Amino acid sequence: MIARSGPGPGGERAGPSDRQNFLRRTASALVLAPLAIGLAFVGGWIFTAACTVTAGLVLWEWSRLVAGVDGECATCALVLGLPALIGAAVLAQLDIPAGAIGVIAAAAAFASQGTLGLAYRRNRHSCLWAAAGILYAAIVAMCPIWLRRDPQMGFAALLFLFATVWATDIFAYFTGRGFGGPLLAPRLSPKKTWSGAVGGLAGGVVAGVLVAYASARTHPAAAGVLALILSIAAQGGDLFESSVKRRFGAKDTSALIPGHGGVMDRVDGFLVAALVAVVIGSLRFGAAASARGLLLW
Numbered sequence: 001m002i003a004r005s006g007p008g009p010g011g012e013r014a015g016p017s018d019r020q021n022f023l024r025r026t027a028s029a030l031v032l033a034p035l036a037i038g039l040a041f042v043g044g045w046i047f048t049a050a051c052t053v054t055a056g057l058v059l060w061e062w063s064r065l066v067a068g069v070d071g072e073c074a075t076c077a078l079v080l081g082l083p084a085l086i087g088a089a090v091l092a093q094l095d096i097p098a099g100a101i102g103v104i105a106a107a108a109a110f111a112s113q114g115t116l117g118l119a120y121r122r123n124r125h126s127c128l129w130a131a132a133g134i135l136y137a138a139i140v141a142m143c144p145i146w147l148r149r150d151p152q153m154g155f156a157a158l159l160f161l162f163a164t165v166w167a168t169d170i171f172a173y174f175t176g177r178g179f180g181g182p183l184l185a186p187r188l189s190p191k192k193t194w195s196g197a198v199g200g201l202a203g204g205v206v207a208g209v210l211v212a213y214a215s216a217r218t219h220p221a222a223a224g225v226l227a228l229i230l231s232i233a234a235q236g237g238d239l240f241e242s243s244v245k246r247r248f249g250a251k252d253t254s255a256l257i258p259g260h261g262g263v264m265d266r267v268d269g270f271l272v273a274a275l276v277a278v279v280i281g282s283l284r285f286g287a288a289a290s291a292r293g294l295l296l297w
Helices: 019-042 044-067 071-093 097-111 115-122 124-149 154-179 194-216 220-247 263-285 287-295
Strands: none
Touching (some): 019 154, 044 124, 044 263, 071 124, 154 220, 154 263, 220 263
């Protein structure tokens, strides 16, 4: 499921005006955001299928990035990874977390060796990068499903996650463009600013607190701390994806979404925030009740 509605966390310095591109971004967001919420509301196997398709697209885009170094490694990871993502998503929906993690770990381990080990001996780093894509995509295939499976708080947890990540994106974009200033991480992203990062944090916390209290009556102080953590995670996820694209010389991971780039460009912050949310919830109430563990304080 594609879950970003804004241009990207961290904020960007104002550049040449591109009204047409901004309109394409807005139109895509107006379609994708309600779609994500609707799928989360329906839940069940439909939501699982959406997460699986999104994870598959993420793995495909990741493989495209690394294919320029060694196409054999990328193909191997894609062939092994796609069935593993399907299996992991099914196991996650069936509440077999150990099995889901095991399937992904096995696929990544085999992919890291390349085809019969030949590609690995030729280009170890490329094979390891290709295999890492399976682990990266697996977060999308499992974490949102684990949150949504909680019948009491699953939908509320995803709403909280959406609100925090989307508000982080939107406020980071506009404050970054409005205030500019020093770059956040020039080696990783040439446009994201500290003003955008701070604005994104503020927007994400406010939106997260409001949604968590309205949907689950989460204590505002606890919701604020959680939203802060998830907002930081979302911005970290965006910077990580930017660093991967820079390493392989790509501006976007694909052109699947008009005005936005690829699926990875849309879910980079969401998937890291979802992983952090599941870890927090699972540590408190277990994987089967990770949504309650996230929201009940």
